[in-house]
Amino acid sequence: MALVDLVMPKLGESIMEATILKWHKQPGDPVKMDETVLEIATDKVDSEVPSTTAGVIEELLFKVNDVVPIGTVIARIRTGAAEPAPASKPVITEPARETNTQNFQDAVVVESTPKQPAYNTAKPAGQPANNNSGNRFYSPLVLNIAASEGISMTELEALPGTGNEGRVTKKDILEYLANRGRSSSTVSNRENREMVIPLAKVESQKEYTPNNNQVGSYTGNVEIIEMDRMRKLIADHMVRSKQTSPHVTSFTEADVTNLVMWREKVKKDFEKREGTKITFTPLFIEAIVRCIKKFPLINCSLDGNNIIIKKDINIGMATALPSGNLIVPVIKNADQLNLVGLSRQVNLLADNARNGKLKADDTQGGTFTLTNVGTFGSLMGTPIINQPQVAIMAVGAIKKRPMVIETSAGDSIAIRHMMYLSMSYDHRIVDGSLGATFLTAVAKELENFSPSREF
Helix, strand or coil: CEEEEEECCCCCCCCCEEEEEEECCCCCCEECCCCEEEEEECCCCEEEEECCCCEEEEEECCCCCCEEECCCEEEEEEECCCCCCCCCCCCECCCCCCCCCCCCCCCCCCCCCCCCCCCCCCCCCCCCCCCCCCCCCCCHHHHHHHHHCCCCHHHHHHCCCCCHHHCCCHHHHHHHHHHHCCCCHHHHCHHHHHHCCCHHHHHCCCCCCHHHHCCCCCCCCCCCCCCCHHHHHHHHHHHHHHHHCCEEEEEEEEECHHHHHHHHHHHHHHHHHHCCCCCHHHHHHHHHHHHHHHCHHHCEEEECCEEEECCCCCEEECEECCCCCEECCEECCHHHCCHHHHHHHHHHHHHHHHCCCCCHHHHCCCCEEEEEHHHHCCCCCCCCCCCCECEEEEECCCEEEEEEEEECCEEEEEEEEEEEEEEEEECCCCCHHHHHHHHHHHHHHHHCCCCCCCC
């Protein structure tokens, strides 16, 4: 018999931790190869973690709601056991582990590899974390903040924690800093100079909670509904985006009559031949991709003073979920897909999103986002940038309106299918001239749609 470690799997390029939502197995339970052991959640998507071997669950190393770094051992499975090993009482313990100073998503960006803080964070398995323990576990983000703000280990150990088992959370240490005042020793701390973090930047990443709204009492006939986990993440992401990027929104309109008439004409044959429906979304994405190739600066991100122009064109599409929440699956390498390929990807990702079948990688790596506010009847919108991207486009409802059109015989009035487009962009990178020019280019692509094209 042997013990096999079950580790927190890699869930995406930028995901560095996951939260345990539910254990499907307990110590002593048999488990088959690829059978689900637990459910986990990231700030992008929920996933199931299957067993990597067949055997019996020996021990679970974390509890529900624990936040676990990627690659950490979360359970141990005894292989070759004919039957579950007897146990007096299932115990969930936490393993000893070394602090990983790699930054988590949306955490601090370090330009050079930081030196490891000289804090002893190892914690013996089974030893509970409490405020009096000299070996209390601290997350890498808490350690980074402590090191950059000159907080000694003695101060850290004395700091009360509101997290699971008395752990010090990001909120705890930020509140402590607000009361303590910034120490001038931060600037003189040369050893940790590369990890110096402006306090304002850290505070801007504070999690979005009802307490942030400063609402202390409720009057009248009200119903109080607590945000679910996903809504809290969305709220936090939106607040941080507004704090990070100076938003500018430009508007234009497009005559999409040719596009509408063409889709109406071919949609039945398209579905019959290709086995998938053609919606407006892949047509919009096709136009966006063509314009990104002409204006590559739209397809970038900002890292300090460096502009990172993305060679891959990965289009995120905002998708409403049955719960009322929002998720943004990503069409990878959209520039390499024809209209049929785009339609298949759009429909597949949308269906998987609504049915809870998205993988973590399906929401990673987006370089530009499209949101169709017209789906719900809105004429236009001012979308919030999906960080770390620098632009997001919204398309409104298509409406018939009388319009003045130019013909060889002169101006005339005709009924046309019109649509408003809007684009919010990061004014640190995208100026009004580029933003408006790109938006107009997309509108022209849609207006010049050939009514005789093949699909």
